[in-house]
Amino acid sequence: MKKMLAAATMALSIGTSGLAFAEPLKIGLITTLSGGGAGLGIDTRDGFMLAIKNSGKMDITVVTEDDAQKPELAVQIADKMIQSDNVDVLTGIVWSNLLMAVVPGAVAQGKFYVSTNAAPAALAGKNCNALYFNAAYQNDNLHEAMGEYANKGYKKMFILAPNYPAGKDSLTGFKRYYKGELAAEVYTQIGQTDYAAEIAQMRASGADGIFTFLPGGMGIAFMKQFAQSGVKIPVMGPGFSFSQDVLPAIGDAALGARASGQWVQDLDNPANKRFVADFKKEYNRLPSLYAVGGYDAAQLILSAASKASVKDAKAFGAELKKADIQSPRGKFKFNTNQHPIQDIYLTEVVKLDGVLTNETVEKIFTDHGDAYAKDCKI
Numbered sequence: 494m495k496k497m498l499a500a501a502t503m504a505l506s507i508g509t510s511g512l513a514f515a516e517p518l519k520i521g522l523i524t525t526l527s528g529g530g531a532g533l534g535i536d537t538r539d540g541f542m543l544a545i546k547n548s549g550k551m552d553i554t555v556v557t558e559d560d561a562q563k564p565e566l567a568v569q570i571a572d573k574m575i576q577s578d579n580v581d582v583l584t585g586i587v588w589s590n591l592l593m594a595v596v597p598g599a600v601a602q603g604k605f606y607v608s609t610n611a612a613p614a615a616l617a618g619k620n621c622n623a624l625y626f627n628a629a630y631q632n633d634n635l636h637e638a639m640g641e642y643a644n645k646g647y648k649k650m651f652i653l654a655p656n657y658p659a660g661k662d663s664l665t666g667f668k669r670y671y672k673g674e675l676a677a678e679v680y681t682q683i684g685q686t687d688y689a690a691e692i693a694q695m696r697a698s699g700a701d702g703i704f705t706f707l708p709g710g711m712g713i714a715f716m717k718q719f720a721q722s723g724v725k726i727p728v729m730g731p732g733f734s735f736s737q738d739v740l741p742a743i744g745d746a747a748l749g750a751r752a753s754g755q756w757v758q759d760l761d762n763p764a765n766k767r768f769v770a771d772f773k774k775e776y777n778r779l780p781s782l783y784a785v786g787g788y789d790a791a792q793l794i795l796s797a798a799s800k801a802s803v804k805d806a807k808a809f810g811a812e813l814k815k816a817d818i819q820s821p822r823g824k825f826k827f828n829t830n831q832h833p834i835q836d837i838y839l840t841e842v843v844k845l846d847g848v849l850t851n852e853t854v855e856k857i858f859t860d861h862g863d864a865y866a867k868d869c870k871i
Contacts, residue, residue, distance in 0.1 A: 520556070520580060520581065523571060526538070526557075529684060533736075539775070541787035543771060581604070583595070591611070592611035596625055599624075606624060608786075608790070609789075610783055621868075623810055628786055633663070638837040642753065644672050647701055649673060679694065702726065732753055732840065737779045752840050754851070755836065756782060756822040760822065813831075822836075828863065832866065
């Protein structure tokens with residue numbers, strides 16, 4: 494384990510001039526950089542570090558470690574970052590089961606956690622915490638949007654997700670808005686790569702639409718197998734199922750797939766145009782939803798740190814909650830439970846200049862919050 498931690502650790506010190514801090518700032522970024530979920534974590538890290546680079550000069554250190562998609566390792570890394578590395582803020586976890594393992598201990602030790610992606614319902618309602626913020630969404634949100642979209646013509650949906658907190662939030666969110674019949678509700682193993690049995694169920698189900706939440710390698714495996722199966726039922730999902738990080742591996746099987754997202758690469762605002770151009774220049778690829786989550790989490794932390802000491806939890810938290818940033822998604826503010834209120838869009842996978850990507854079709858929700866904020870008593 495010590496060797497794994499040593500190999501996974503990378504400290505990045507950025508010294509620039511720009512935002513002025515009252516004191517040095519140290520950020521611990523825990524994300525998935527190996528295994529089937531590596532693409533998600535790499536995009537998270539790269540988006541985060543792009544915001545650091547673009548922010549101007551400051552006295553800041555980012556300590557990055559690979560959680561290998563293992564909850565027990567993520568907890569060990571977080572404790573090391575807090576107790577030995579003396580980080581001021583934690584961030585970066587992609588997977589909700591890892592976040593649920595890390596956040597309670599981190600906030601109990603007085604550390605802020607700003608999530609770049611994972612947003613389980615359990616941390617959005619009665620178990621919310623003044624030190625926990627989410628820069629992306631609440632897990633249910635994008636799935637709620639697809640439930641609303643599916644009401645337009647789909648009478649019998651087959652819904653499928655992995656059996657972990659985000660998967661359960663996914664199907665809960667979809668069902669919250671979808672008014673039609675369910676052909677089946679299926680939970681698969683997290684990390685599963687063989688979907689022959691589930692595709693056979695879909696074929697026999699009588700469904701006129703399929704909703705899947707399968708991020709990372711799971712979605713790649715499913716879509717390839719589904720395309721080979723000859724089943725012609727339309728497939729839709731949240732943005733994670735057809736995000737930029739997986740489209741090259743899925744290939745043309747993804748063309749025409751519709752999804753939902755709080756951000757799309759073609760949104761017409763100055764912050765997004767700069768973000769997409771800068772990301773392409775820095776990394777020679779298009780960004781994904783995960784990259785935007787990392788980028789905005791970094792922006793939030795840096796904005797707050799320029800106005801308040803992270804050692805003053807009340808003042809720093811108040812500055813974080815102002816969300817004083819220019820987000821690529823456009824307008825963005827925090828709800829009372831410190832999760833976003835934002836617009837959510839319907840997207841479609843297309844090929845532009847030979848590159849698979851998502852483009853905006855229409856807006857599904859305007860200023861959409863989450864179902865759990867009413868139970869948060871921060």
